[in-house]
Amino acid sequence: MDLVLLIEQLLNGLQFGVMLFLMAAGLTLIFGVMGLINLAHGSLYMVGAFAAAAVASATGSFTLALIASLAAAAIAGVIVEMVVIRRLYDRDHLDQVLATFALILIFSEGTRWVFGSFPLYLDVPSALSGAVDLPFGISYPAYRLAIIGIGFVVAFGLFLLITRTRIGMRIRAGESDREMIAALGVNIAVLYTAVFALGAALAGFAGALVGAIQSVQVGMGEPVLILAFVTIVIGGIGSIRGAFVGALLVGLTDTMGRVLLPVLFGAFMNPSAATSIGSALASMSIYILMAAILLFKPTGLYGSA
Amino acid sequence: MRRETLINTVLTLGLLAVPLAAWAMDEPYTITLATKVVILALAGVGLNLALGLGGLVSLGHAMFFGIGGYAAGILASHAQSYDPIMEWPFLIEGTQSMPVIWLLAIVVSALVALATGALSLRTSGVYFIMITLAFGQMFYYFTISWPAYGGEDGLSIYVRDRFPGLNTLDPMHFFGLCFALLMLGLFIVARISRSGFGLALNAARQNEARVRAVGIEPYRLRLIAFVISGAITGLAGALYADLNRFVSPVMFSWQTSGEIMIFVILGGVARLFGPVAGAALFIILEEVLGGVSDYWHIYLGALLLIVVLFARGGLIGLLAGRNGGGGHD
Numbered sequence: 074m075d076l077v078l079l080i081e082q083l084l085n086g087l088q089f090g091v092m093l094f095l096m097a098a099g100l101t102l103i104f105g106v107m108g109l110i111n112l113a114h115g116s117l118y119m120v121g122a123f124a125a126a127a128v129a130s131a132t133g134s135f136t137l138a139l140i141a142s143l144a145a146a147a148i149a150g151v152i153v154e155m156v157v158i159r160r161l162y163d164r165d166h167l168d169q170v171l172a173t174f175a176l177i178l179i180f181s182e183g184t185r186w187v188f189g190s191f192p193l194y195l196d197v198p199s200a201l202s203g204a205v206d207l208p209f210g211i212s213y214p215a216y217r218l219a220i221i222g223i224g225f226v227v228a229f230g231l232f233l234l235i236t237r238t239r240i241g242m243r244i245r246a247g248e249s250d251r252e253m254i255a256a257l258g259v260n261i262a263v264l265y266t267a268v269f270a271l272g273a274a275l276a277g278f279a280g281a282l283v284g285a286i287q288s289v290q291v292g293m294g295e296p297v298l299i300l301a302f303v304t305i306v307i308g309g310i311g312s313i314r315g316a317f318v319g320a321l322l323v324g325l326t327d328t329m330g331r332v333l334l335p336v337l338f339g340a341f342m343n344p345s346a347a348t349s350i351g352s353a354l355a356s357m358s359i360y361i362l363m364a365a366i367l368l369f370k371p372t373g374l375y376g377s378a
Numbered sequence: 379m380r381r382e383t384l385i386n387t388v389l390t391l392g393l394l395a396v397p398l399a400a401w402a403m404d405e406p407y408t409i410t411l412a413t414k415v416v417i418l419a420l421a422g423v424g425l426n427l428a429l430g431l432g433g434l435v436s437l438g439h440a441m442f443f444g445i446g447g448y449a450a451g452i453l454a455s456h457a458q459s460y461d462p463i464m465e466w467p468f469l470i471e472g473t474q475s476m477p478v479i480w481l482l483a484i485v486v487s488a489l490v491a492l493a494t495g496a497l498s499l500r501t502s503g504v505y506f507i508m509i510t511l512a513f514g515q516m517f518y519y520f521t522i523s524w525p526a527y528g529g530e531d532g533l534s535i536y537v538r539d540r541f542p543g544l545n546t547l548d549p550m551h552f553f554g555l556c557f558a559l560l561m562l563g564l565f566i567v568a569r570i571s572r573s574g575f576g577l578a579l580n581a582a583r584q585n586e587a588r589v590r591a592v593g594i595e596p597y598r599l600r601l602i603a604f605v606i607s608g609a610i611t612g613l614a615g616a617l618y619a620d621l622n623r624f625v626s627p628v629m630f631s632w633q634t635s636g637e638i639m640i641f642v643i644l645g646g647v648a649r650l651f652g653p654v655a656g657a658a659l660f661i662i663l664e665e666v667l668g669g670v671s672d673y674w675h676i677y678l679g680a681l682l683l684i685v686v687l688f689a690r691g692g693l694i695g696l697l698a699g700r701n702g703g704g705g706h707d
Contacts (some may be wrong), residue, residue: 110504160687166504167435171643172686174636178679186673299515299632306508349525356519360512364497367509371501 077211082332083325088217090324091224095279096301097308097316098231099272105311106247106268107162112173113153114276114301115294116180121146121277122284122293123184126193135198139281146277147270154269159262177295185291192288195281220282227275228317235313244268248311300327303363309376318374323359330355382698386651393654394557401550409549410621415654415661416556417617422641422653423563424610429639430648431571432603433583437635438494438510441517442608444630445490446483446615448521451533451625453479458536476541476555479616487612488605495604499597511632518630532626539620546620556617560654563610568650570606579603611638644685646692655693 100114124145129138153176161169196202201216235241243264246254255261280294287293304323308315335351342350366374393412400408421443428434456463456472463470473479494513501509522530537547544551570576582589582596589596619625628634637660645656663681667674689696 104504110507157683157687166507167429167643167647168686168690170435170437170507171639172683174640175679175682175686178675178682182673182675182679186676295632299511302508303512306505306512310504349523353520353523356523357516360516360519363512364509367501367505368497371505373505 077209078332080207080209080211081213082328084213084217084221086325086328087321088221088224088324089328090321091221091228092279092283093297093300093304093324094224094228094317094320095275095282096297097304097320098228098313099275100301101305101308101311101313101316102244102268103272104305106244107265109158109161110166110169110173111158111272112170112298113176113180114272115298116177117146117150117273117276117294118280118297119180119184119291119294120149120280121274122195122280122289123188123193124277125281125284126195126289127188129195130193135196135285138195139278142277142281143274146280147274149277150270150273151266153273154266158269159265162265181291188291190291192290195284195289197285216285223282227278231275231313240267300359303359306373307363307366309370309373311377312373312375315373315375322362326362327355327359330358334358380698382649382651382694385655385694385697389651389654389658390561393658397550397553406549409553411661411665413549413553413556413621415658416553416560417614417621418638418641418661419654419657420556420560420563420617421611421614421638422645422657423560423567424607424612424614425638426607426642426648426650426653427567427570427610428604428607429642430652431576431583432579432600432607434499434600434604434607435507436498436510436604436607437507437632437639438498438512438514439608439611439638440630440632440634441494441510441514442487442491442611443615443618443634443638444517444521444625444627445487446612446617447619447625447629448527448533448615449483449486449612450479450539450616450619451535452527453482454535454539455527455533474537474539476539476546476616476620479539480613483612483616484609487615488609491605491608492601495601495608499600499604511635514630514632514635518627518632521627521630528626530627532624532628535619535623535625538623552621556621559613559617563613564650564654566606567610571650575599575602640682642692644682644692646694646696649692649694649698652692652694659693 096114096118099117100111103109103111103114121142125138125142128141129135132138157172157176161172197216201219203215204212205215205218206212233241235244243254243259246259247261247264247268251261279297283297300323304319305316306319307322308317308319331352334355335348338347338351370376393416397409397412400406400412421439424442425436425439428436428439452463453472454474457474458472461472463472494510498506498509498513521527527533538552540546541555544555546552546555571580578589578594579599582594582599586596615629618629641653641656641660643656644659645652645654649655663678664674667677671677685692691698
């Protein structure tokens with residue numbers, strides 16, 4: 074195992090983690106503020122990716138595609154929140170899981186209806202299509218590097234929004250005591266819709282960014298959704314900082330596990346057995362990580378009881 | 379007779395009458411559909427014990443369904459190839475005998491439920507939902523990446539496993555076998571819910587603090603319920619494998635967990651026959667809507683949404699009214 078490959082994989086893990094953060098941030102905000110488990114978050118990710126692919130093929134502009142993904146996911150989020158989600162805030166988790174599971178069915182089949190079952194492709198913008206030379210003779214795709222940068226910028230922006238602005242103050246107040254801030258004259262319904270739309274837009278944005286690396290297809294949201302849930306459970310549900318730490322942990326564990334575990338087992342096993350055991354364990358590694366963390370901290374790393 | 383008892387009787391008789399009529403008219407496909415309803419209902423009966431009575435929202439019951447399925451698949455595949463599962467320290471051979479397969483499915487599911495339950499039940503609320511989901515995903519990804527038993531492609535059971543004295547290849551015989559097991563499962567769950575254990579479990583769901591105050595430890599009650607629940611769903615998995623003569627990692631997927639939960643909710647949470655009504659409704663919808671449109675999941679989603687938002691007692695709640703049944707709060 075040479076150093077170049079290792080650093081490349083670290084960057085891949087970082088890129089994966091940053092994408093997970095965009096998903097997890099919305100989920101954790103929505104849970105923290107409204108107390109809602111939203112399984113349909115993966116569908117908003119898919120909506121963003123499809124909107125970007127459609128706009129990119131119509132206009133050829135990647136920037137417009139990104140804007141479209143933000144707008145489409147936010148609008149879908151607002152509609153879903155106003156029609157369905159707001160009826161679920163004071164229901165128990167079981168009802169929320171089922172209603173949002175129903176939304177997944179509707180979104181997935183609806184998208185299949187409109188766009189068909191074949192995957193769409195979204196091209197990496199030409200300005201970012203090459204590779205960048207890094208120290209130690211590493212050559213890394215510029216687009217993935219850009220994703221890492223965008224992810225950190227969004228994370229920092231979100232941090233500023235939550236801690237430094239009036240709307241962030243209201244969101245935090247909504248997390249700690251919703252009756253009180255309603256009594257203080259904050260329109261709680263509008264605040265909730267806004268938080269949901271923000272989470273949706275982040276998910277859609279992530280979908281568009283990832284869509285240029287992978288294919289854009291129905292059902293693309295669910296694997297990411299589960300990983301995003303693992304992320305926020307590890308970080309502690311409701312905590313943005315926890316989501317960030319959790320996302321990087323999950324991204325790095327998954328990516329590095331896939332590279333390192335087969336090598337590790339190869340040290341004392343024959344190669345084919347090592348590959349199959351290593352890759353089997355690697356695909357389970359983040360769930361093992363999550364179970365281990367919950368054993369020691371049943372409410373996640375940054376969660377409050 | 380209470381309305382719910384009446385509905386349960388009608389459901390049971392209906393579930394028997396449909397395949398009998400299909401048998402008389404020589405329509406094996408309908409018998410197979412009825413068998414599917416019965417097996418999926420049994421999986422739901424298992425979940426309903428944890429979910430309805432215990433209030434444990436497990437999004438990982440596909441784990442037990444899949445374990446049951448793979449127990450059948452693995453034993454049968456070894457029997458088919460005459461290749462023993464292990465020779466050392468003692469010889470274990472594959473088998474195509476259903477009672478042995480069922481026993482293994484139940485025991486392994488129960489052991490896995492004991493291990494995962496012991497860990498998961500340390501958490502509650504959303505964390506419980508997510509950790510059960512995570513355990514399910516572990517099994518899902520493990521079976522996908524483990525090449526020995528087909529990996530992503532799954533395993534075929536070329537000839538349906540055998541049961542002494544019956545011809546399981548005859549759809550009606552196989553239906554009767556599954557139906558008997560469903561009735562047994564319902565009987566066990568009914569007895570449990572009326573027992574001291576069941577009452578305490580129900581009480582722990584409604585008010586944990588009071589149960590603790592009278593000296594009962596909710597953790598143990600829930601763990602036992604989770605184990606029994608997993609074992610019943612595991613048995614259903616073994617039957618499902620034999621119904622399709624095929625097992626694949628899809629049995630472990632979280633969508634399967636979601637669907638088992640849908641049976642319970644569509645029928646009515648904590649109603650004894652809820653999963654039976656729910657599974658029957660689901661399969662009927664699948665057949666009817668699937669014939670109308672390829673995109674029938676949209677209608678299923680809309681229906682599910684309406685049930686969750688407006689008809690909270692599910693089908694049986696709608697027909698039998700709110701009172702009676704230990705409704706879900």
